Amino acid sequence: MPVIDPHIIIHPEDTDKVYTTLNLGPTHPATHGIFQNILTMDGEIIIDAVQTVGYIHRAFEKIAEHRPYYQIKPLTDRMNYCSSPINNLGWDMTVEKLLGIKTNKKIDYMRIIIMELARITDHLICNSVIGVDSGALTGFTYVFQEREAIYEIYEEMCGARLTTNMGRIGGFEREFSPLAIKKLRELLKRLPKVLREFEKLLMRNRIFMDRTIKVGPISAERALNYGFTGPNLRAAGVDYDVRVMNPYSSYDDFDFIIPIGTQGDTYDRFCVRQEELWQSIKLIENALENMPEGKYHVDVPQIFLPPKEDVYSKMEALIWHFKIVMGEIGVPAGEVYHAVEGGNGELGFYLVSDGGRKPYRLHFRRPCFIYYQAFPEMIRGSVLSDAILTMSSMNVIAGELDA
Amino acid sequence: MEDKQNILTLLKNKFGKKIIKTDDTGDIITATVDSLSLFSIIEYLKDDPDTGYNFLTDICGIHYPEYELPLGVIYHLHNLRENRRVRIKTFVSLDRPEVATLTPLFSSANWMERETYDFYGIIFTGHPNLIRILNVEYLDFFPMRKEYPLEDPTREDKDNRYFGR
Numbered sequence: 406m407p408v409i410d411p412h413i414i415i416h417p418e419d420t421d422k423v424y425t426t427l428n429l430g431p432t433h434p435a436t437h438g439i440f441q442n443i444l445t446m447d448g449e450i451i452i453d454a455v456q457t458v459g460y461i462h463r464a465f466e467k468i469a470e471h472r473p474y475y476q477i478k479p480l481t482d483r484m485n486y487c488s489s490p491i492n493n494l495g496w497d498m499t500v501e502k503l504l505g506i507k508t509n510k511k512i513d514y515m516r517i518i519i520m521e522l523a524r525i526t527d528h529l530i531c532n533s534v535i536g537v538d539s540g541a542l543t544g545f546t547y548v549f550q551e552r553e554a555i556y557e558i559y560e561e562m563c564g565a566r567l568t569t570n571m572g573r574i575g576g577f578e579r580e581f582s583p584l585a586i587k588k589l590r591e592l593l594k595r596l597p598k599v600l601r602e603f604e605k606l607l608m609r610n611r612i613f614m615d616r617t618i619k620v621g622p623i624s625a626e627r628a629l630n631y632g633f634t635g636p637n638l639r640a641a642g643v644d645y646d647v648r649v650m651n652p653y654s655s656y657d658d659f660d661f662i663i664p665i666g667t668q669g670d671t672y673d674r675f676c677v678r679q680e681e682l683w684q685s686i687k688l689i690e691n692a693l694e695n696m697p698e699g700k701y702h703v704d705v706p707q708i709f710l711p712p713k714e715d716v717y718s719k720m721e722a723l724i725w726h727f728k729i730v731m732g733e734i735g736v737p738a739g740e741v742y743h744a745v746e747g748g749n750g751e752l753g754f755y756l757v758s759d760g761g762r763k764p765y766r767l768h769f770r771r772p773c774f775i776y777y778q779a780f781p782e783m784i785r786g787s788v789l790s791d792a793i794l795t796m797s798s799m800n801v802i803a804g805e806l807d808a
Numbered sequence: 809m810e811d812k813q814n815i816l817t818l819l820k821n822k823f824g825k826k827i828i829k830t831d832d833t834g835d836i837i838t839a840t841v842d843s844l845s846l847f848s849i850i851e852y853l854k855d856d857p858d859t860g861y862n863f864l865t866d867i868c869g870i871h872y873p874e875y876e877l878p879l880g881v882i883y884h885l886h887n888l889r890e891n892r893r894v895r896i897k898t899f900v901s902l903d904r905p906e907v908a909t910l911t912p913l914f915s916s917a918n919w920m921e922r923e924t925y926d927f928y929g930i931i932f933t934g935h936p937n938l939i940r941i942l943n944v945e946y947l948d949f950f951p952m953r954k955e956y957p958l959e960d961p962t963r964e965d966k967d968n969r970y971f972g973r
Contacts, residue, residue, distance in 0.1 A: 632916030
């Protein structure tokens with residue numbers, strides 16, 4: 406009796422033709438994360454793909470319903486771990502919106518610096534990984550040095566590198582240290598040179614262009630229908646950026662360009678991210694030059710932890726410290742939706758409060774989760790190696806996908 | 809402010825009693841609608857030139873155990889051209905947690921509805937592939953409902969009294 410290979414699917418009409426099932430993932434080195442794709446292949450051509458997600462689901466939304474507000478930020482770190490400060494500060498701003506706290510310009514500008522640094526790390530990883538997947542490892546190792554420099558700045562600002570837990574509700578835990586500012590200025594001096602060289606390696610490289618142009622394209626209409634946001638939507642030609650549409654954290658004080666593509670293919674996504682890197686550098690420079698005087702936190706004793714020496718010497722500070730740590734602070738009942746422009750697009754926080762010590766419901770709108778469902782449509786009819794490039798250019802982050 | 813009133817008036821004129829409650833005091837104007845006419849309301853919001861809410865930002869579920877209709881689905885829609893947002897809520901009962909799917913209108917609704925089903929057990933009628941997405945398939949409960957505790961309730965080594973809870 407012949408052994409029937411379960412991985413071979415016979416073509417429904419043409420019985421001579423067989424399709425092969427290929428299991429790409431869950432832990433495939435080329436997918437940069439835990440994704441499973443079950444591909445139906447006709448030789449080298451992808452006929453269809455079925456994705457399985459949820460391998461690192463950690464039930465953040467359920468956990469958030471059982472934690473006081475200030476303990477939720479460490480959860481947001483672990484969503485898009487390539488740009489965790491954006492998640493952190495986005496959560497801060499959501500709670501501030503619920504509490505009705507207005508931050509001063511100093512805090513806003515500090516936040517812009519951090520969020521743009523995070524965007525740089527996110528885009529650097531994504532763009533250099535597109536290079537890696539098309540066979541150009543040099544650019545990756547080169548720009549990773551700069552990512553390391555940014556992580557050192559994070560370390561100087563908050564003490565952590567990857568899962569930063571940066572900022573506090575109502576501002577920051579401390580001022581930027583002189584060393585952090587010094588490192589930031591050094592980075593700003595060095596990064597343009599590195600980026601120019603990185604662009605020389607890839608941007609007009611014939612091999613790279615041949616590998617990426619018309620690979621994994623999506624039209625603007627389909628992209629909108631699939632809920633694309635961020636660089637992937639802009640590459641398809643829609644100029645939607647939360648920073649401009651719904652300015653938060655005083656982004657409207659700054660002048661910056663929103664790059665858009667035309668084809669929505671891998672090359673356009675690469676170019677859009679590359680231009681956004683330049684815009685982020687400009688934003689950081691402007692914010693650093695025009696940094697206003699002021700306090701690094703808002704005067705809200707009911708939510709912002711008092712300085713430690715006051716806790717030991719002043720009764721009021723001790724009371725607030727106790728109340729905040731025990732989560733006994735007064736939060737109004739209500740609901741807010743706050744969106745920030747994350748590394749991958751509109752990162753939304755939908756927070757419902759019933760006035761208790763913890764959120765009644767917290768939902769994260771994770772851009773990756775929503776646009777990754779377009780992946781089969783984008784790779785249908787292309788070859789396997791193009792599918793890998795499409796995936797890395799979409800910058801699908803497993804942590805954000807599964808929350 | 810004009811815009812805010814405008815969309816609620818449009819909805820009320822068109823759908824009358826199907827719009828159960830409206831609220832324009834929050835950050836986004838909110839309309840609570842009847843679950844049976846949800847699809848036609850969202851279709852109107854998406855396709856009518858007066859409204860033009862062409863982008864589905866988010867779908868999520870919510871559970872209020874003390875309500876008469878305890879399970880809710882919350883939709884965030886965005887009019888990208890005029891930059892206006894609207895929040896549509898609909899509530900269903902535990903016995904018949906059924907809401908029409910939005911997949912014919914928005915491809916992005918597919919996974920968001922699967923996620924809502926996965927966590928809350930809300931059945932989106934007409935959905936092409938309504939299976940669990942983040943949790944394992946053999947899970948026999950809906951974990952985000954309020955009756956399911958976060959930790960194992962039989963644990964004895966941790967007494968919440970000592971932690972102020």
